Amino acid sequence: MGAPASRASRSPKRLIAGGLAALTATGSLVTFATMAQAGTPPAGPGNIEIFNKRSMVALEGYTAQAGQEATVEVLRGGATIGIGVGTLDATGFLEFNHPGGECWIGVTPTIKPGDEVRVSFSGEAFTDSAITASPTVTEVVGSGFTATGNLPTDPENRVRGTGTVTITGTYDPADPWFDPARFNIETVNPENDDDKTPPGEDPGLSDNRAMGISLVPDAEHPNGEPGLWEATATADPATRTIVGTYTLFTKADYDRVLEGDHVFAAWMAGEEPALGLTQNEFEEIPGPGMGGCPPSPDGQVPTAPTTAQLSSATGSTSVEVAWETPAQPADGSPVTGYRVAAIGGAHAEQETAERTGGTSVSLDGLEAGATYEITIEAYNGRWSAAQSLGTVVVGSGTGGTTTPPGGGTDPGPDPATAPGAPAGLAATSASLDSADVSWTATAGATGYTVTATSADTAAAVPAPVTIAAPATTATLTGLTSGATYTVSVAASNANGEGPASTATVSTLRAVAPAAFNLTRVVPGHESIAAEWTAAAPGNPASPVSGYDLVATPADGQAPVTVAATGTTGTVSGLRNKVEYTLTVVAKSGTTTTRGTVPATVDNTVTPTDVVTVTRAQFRADRREYKISGTAQDSTANRVHIRLGDVAGSGTTIQLNVPVAADGTWTVDLRNGPTLPTSNRINVTSDSGARTVALMTRTR
Structure with a gap:
């Protein structure tokens, strides 16, 4: 599925940089430092919010389209599975399947991860779309609360102690629209607010209606509040799980977090400023959310067949009817049975009917020579309306009259013989080791045998697969990557197995990821941060499993490698003042592709110390200098202060000033050199840092 379309009037696109949780080569979790604000996507002109468990979609912020008619479609694999139409209000807001909003038309779609929600407007020539994110809450568990005793200042009704609430869910690490830096876990409970606490009840320590946890916290948006509540979150691609844990210190906070609404909120990754938010709400009930709206697919009546093979042997008093199960609505309940009836004979209202699961x-028991209309109803827990399959003259022979809608069908096979070869056989493979096989239902068949052979002697050959009718699909597993197979399907019944139909299929070979670009390299203190474009899979069977960031020093020592799953990362533990060349490698299993370095990007950089000046004062009558600051490198590091604004030159104020263990340094000097009229000093460090500061005259 391609990237969502965006209107021409959107603000310029930019990469969203952020840290992420990833697995190292040893399997342990690593959290990389953030390169931009995490957890809060930048503002945009319009947004599509998808509440997938509730089958609800909300449009907000489309003020430029206020008053226009909006058409919202839910698509899966390019096919529309739901559609709704409504008018945006004056603020550019519209919602579907929520009280006060619009209903979906015909069926309320079951929105699943990977589904696309597309919106178009009556007065605009553009569409916006968002992809439903994969994170799904599966469990909320409380540890129980252990009381430990109160503080003297606590109210009498407070119960202090410790309890944890853990929210667990799943996600797809290969989801191209999931960005850990744009994902939050939220617990919402209006009672967890001081203003909402009834008189006499403990308000707890937290005053937060919504308590969020980020996979990538930063200084502005940390996880928890010191002394009030704590929180952690991790994403593990190996187990495809996301886990968020709240630690609460009062019984009131613990109860309210456990009893609140628990949500996974994922902003769609990519370059859009703000388009696409999926909220998966654990406590919500799936399906239609307002009275009068259409049911979900599993509440819809089935689609009945419209054509069939009708036959009546010469001189018989019976009619044989065979049909195929038609395609059903997406996510609809499967058809489990049919009712077939013959209506006609000497009295037009005479009806003979049979029910079957095949x-x-x-x-049987019809009038020879009489004409009957054949009807069919399908059942999936609900009965469909009766559908006419046409008419037939009883006892007319295998070539008798059959006139179903659409021009008629050929008579079916003799029910006393083995079935014929299945028609419509197709075999496809989008994997390294399996193939999907499908065919058209064969009249009279009670089962099918699916086999695979290969002329390649090194290819693994799976055991035959037996499929019971009415199923007409099978999956062959355990195949060899890159091998070509001949697939055969033969139908059978109580009279034996009929002739086979054949088709050929080749499994895919593992292919390295497609080319991608390194877009930004930024050196820091003992670290290098990088951004790159996402690598596309080499083929559908070779998804990109992650990236390696490799920092190679120019002095010949061993490279430093870290793993990443997104398109940003940081290599830490480097040596300042040593030149490194950074490369990014995309991986798909054991195949790899090295990222291209455009001419506009310099990937050979040198990590350096960072020096700041926090105080710079000069007293003229004593030529006294009081200067202090910080350095990030505190290991055997020194700073050197000179006059002027050219780093490393000028009259010496003081050299070899040691940097303390906490990173601070101080100069307190009398009878120093005369301060120049520019009032400028420059500071350098042994670790390669440079800065210039302005002196302040105190007298």
Whole structure:
């Protein structure tokens, strides 16, 4: 699926940089430092919010389209599975399947991860779309609360102690629209607010209606509040799980977090300023959310067949009917049975009917020579309306009259013989070791045998697969990557196995990821941060499993490698003043592709110390200098202060000033050199840092 379309009037696109949780080569979790604000996507002109468990979609912020008619479609694999139409209000807001909003038309779609929600407007020539994110809450568990005793200042009704609430869920590490830096876990409970606490009850320590946890916290948006509540969150691609844990210190906070609403909120990754927010709400009930709206697919009546093979042997008093199960609405309940009826005879209202769980039936006890209309109803827990399959003259022979809608069908096979070869056989493979096989239902068949052979002697050959009718699909597993197979399907019944149909299929070979670009390299203190474009899979069977960032020093020592799953990362533990060349490698299993370095990007950089001046004062009558500051490198590091604004030159104020263990340094000097009229000093460090500061005259 391609990237969502965006209107021409959107603000310029930019990469969203952020840290992420990833697995190292040893399997342990690593959290990289953030390069931009995490957890809060930048503002945009319009947003599509998808509440997938509730089948709800909300449009907000489309003020430029206020008053226009909006059409919202839910698509899966390019096919529309839900559609709704409504008018945006004056603020550019519209919602579907929520009280006060619009209903979906015909069916309330079951929105699943990977589904696309697309919106178009009556007065605009553009569409916006968002992809439903994969994170899904699966469990909320409380540890129980252990009381430990109160403080003297606590109210009498407070119960202090410790308890944890853990929210667990799943996600797809290969989801191209999931960005750990744009994901939050939230617990929402209006009672967890001081203003909402009834008189006499403990308000707890937290005053937060919504308590969020980020996979990538930063200084502005940390996880928890010191002394009030704590929180952690991790994403593990190896187990495909996300886990967020709240630690609460009062019984009131613990109860309210456990009893609140628990949500996974994922902003769609990519370059859009703000488009696409999926909120998966654990406590919500799936399906229609307002009275009068259409049911979900599993509440819809089935689609009945419209054509069938009708036959009546010469001189018989029965009609043989065989049909195929038609495609059903997406996510609809499967068809489990049919009712087939023959209506006609000497009295037009005469009806003979049979029920079956298969796709063929014999209607017996009819009048020879009489004409009957054949009807069928499908059942999936609900009955469909009766559908006419056409008419047939009883006892007319295998070439008798059959006139179903669409021009008629050929008579079916003799029910006393083995079935014929299945028609419509197709075999496809989008994997390294399996193939999907499908065919058209064969009249009279009670089962099918699917086999695979290969002329390649090194290719693994799976055991035959037996499929019971009415199923007409099978999956062959355990195949060899890159091998070509001949697939055969033969239908059978109580009279034996009929002739086979064949098709060929080749499994895919593992292919390295497609080319991608390194877009930014930024050196820091003992570290290098990088951004790159996402690598596309080499083929559908070779998804990109992650990236390696490799920092190679120019002095010949061993490179430093870290793993990443997104498109940003940081290599730490480097040596200042040593030149490194940074490369990014995309991985798909054991195949790899090295990222291209455009001419505009310099990937050979040198980590350096960072020096700041926090105080710079000069007293003229005593030529006294009082200067202090910080350095990030505190290991055997020194700073050197000179006059002027050219780093490393000028009259010496003081050299070899040691940097303390906490990173601070101080100069307190009398009878120093005369301060120049520019009032400028420059500071350098042994670790390669440079800065210039302005002196302040105190007298």
